[in-house]
Amino acid sequence: MKRNLENVYGPRGTFSTRERHGLTRNIDLSTGTLSGRSVVEEYNPRVSYYMNKEVGNFHYGVLHPMKPHRLTLTNHLVMNYGLHKYMDIFEPRQATEEEIVEFHSPNYTEFLKRVTPDNVQEIQEQFTSFNIGDDCPIFDGIWEFCKIYSGASIEAARKLISGDADICINWMGGLHHAKKYEPSGFCYVNDIVLAILQMLRVYPRVLYVDIDIHHGDGVQEAFYMTDRVMTVSFHKYNGDFFPGTGAIDEVGSGIGKYSTINVPLKDGIEDSEYNSLFKSVISEVMKAFRPTAIVLQCGADSLGLDRLGVFNLSIKGHGECVRFMKKFNIPMLVLGGGGYTVRNVARCWTYETGIICGVDLQNTLPNTVYTDFFAPDYKLHPVLGGKITNENTKSFLEAVRTSVIEQLRYLKGAPSVQMQEIPPDIQGFLESESNYNFDVQSDLNKDQKDPIVGIPKKSMVSEYYEDDMDNE
Template sequence: MGDHFAFVYSSRFADYSFGDDHPFKVQRYQLTYELIRQLGLLASDTIKIIEAPLVDEEALLSFHRADYLKTLKEFSRETTPRANFFFNLGDVENPVFPGLYDWARLGCGGTVEAARQVVRDGCRVAFNMAGGYHHAHAARASGFSYLNDAVIAINDMVGQGLRVAYVDIDAHHGDGVQEAFYHTDRVLTISLHESGEDFFPHTGFPWEMGEGKGFGYSVNIPFRAHSDDLIFEQAFRRIVLPLLDCYAPDVLVTQLGVDSLRTDPLTRLEMTTGSIELAARSFLGTGIPWVAIGGGGYDKFNVCRGWALAWAIMTGKTVGDDLPAEFRKIIRDMGMKGERLRDMPHLALPDDFSRAEQTLGKVLRTLESRLFPLFGL
């Protein structure tokens, strides 16, 4: 493993639209790239900028059903809206638009390429911001996700005889990835997310631990609404880091959704960019070859700041707290306000924190009593 880093990107990431009223805005990719560039985080001989390729259609069949892919491909060729509710295509959540299939293949191809850069070319870290579509199932779109890029890339690595750990810090449970690896011990999946009791996708409870050979290799840490950075840090240090150390994977894949930030419009967690940086520093500190992918985030300002900070940590760069002046002008012209790259520290209200900590305590005790003995902890 060398000291080189791969940034997988394509200007085509922002070529499409889910619709003006849809919360998922693809412009976040271009905005993130611009912030990273202006911060000087791509100007290094150790950084390779890789054009994201379209994933091979054959690779998609390692997880997705052929009839689902055929329908997705056909619908994305049509200018007239189409729907297939068996595959969950064409509704408000998962709209179908011209070019969708190839756009989804592009994001998926970026993650597969990031994995190649780490496994084949020995990069220390590779980052594909246009990945992290963790809700896509084998034959069903879900949660703005059509192709599950993480599963496709991990399947390729497992096929090469590698053991993989997948850690997901998105506010939503990584249900599609868990589904794919629920019966195997070749992949350890860990998801930290807002509780599914009354929150999409209504899964990801502590007792979902895997089945058969996979028992103990699916790990879920649900947070109560209003959990803040202190809650996140407790969970991360007590569960994630010990399990990664014991499992000792060949490759680490992380989904870096930033919808856990307190100003995200779709979630109820109260974390800040401090949690993103904590996670990124911890992942780098494991020394495990690292494939990083994007994920959720429905405030474009949060997305670009969170991923820029993560990329700075991945590449060992130091950045200040202030946004570049040129970038501040760009976001003002887009109707957004902000001067700082990092969030100010924030704590949940005492009553909210107390309830969140009590809930977390129960989750941690369950995982430590049932899972830790399986790993010799």
């Protein structure tokens, strides 16, 4: 099902009747804003959590920093903390090729579908054109891996569209660097763009917020010329740090001018400064753009001590961004992203799952078959900050904030789009959704501390531990 993207996020896209799908809670449809309040202090959302029991077994390579195994660690912590009691758990269907080519080119999609480690010599000439290399290697099951995490984001977006959830979580997703014609930065299929394309058919305005340490360039590029998606990225920027984009003067183009917000930061930023700037910028964005849905990318490489990161954020500081976004009481899709010290990624996303569910988690981690990954402290909140010199002066941060606020003043008001009946193709998926409610209790072996029965403990030599003695 290939579609012209202009028909998706153009000025006359298609939208659902909100009353029909129960999406009118606290939303004024004439303005797209919350009725009578902008922030909700006490909010118990209906949460859907998307997981796949096999996704952690995919393997980029022993020396590659991207470790899908972090998802296995996260799911084990989430379940052993008992957070499954506060969510609907789903194992989603895989994305179809037709869904993936709604954004990605057919040639690139066909390449991902065909390529394997065994046939690389046969199609070697295509590698350069598709940016295949050390960052984006070919590994066993690459196409299935892409379909799993993309399918989860698409299904999560549709769950929000249906009104059956207020917040959907897919820690598998958030791979924000992938471009239309090529992979980039460990990302092959841009599940974020695919999810937003679904949401745009129902929600007039979608806000994308990215707290990964790397600029969300793939998402920005996809929506650079529309005013119906505002992208807001908080990231390290000096012109050289990957991906090299995300300068403050990248503001969008055409009717999308001023709808791209970049918040470039320097090394070593701490919790208090980051959270203050984040809340100030997002508060102004919410007033100016008035989103009717939010996508939040929670890349955990902005944590202190990340293998590829240079910030000093704690898990609580990172999670405070999630807590703040939750308070707006707007349908929200929460995604993963970067994060290369796997034990801290799992801690962070577990903590943020607790925030979304409204559950305070004890600092001592529950026992699982993966407990040794969290040695020597076995805590949810290890000390992560203060290792990198903070180069973000007060004057620099104030200049960034002022520049962003000034940019928002140029917006000509949030775009208004005529609402129509939900399109038949999406309606069909909502009525016959192929994902199923994951029965946690039936998979729970009460004689073990490991609730996710069926996830094999698969490992490579020195692959997952990040000690001085490992080979990463």
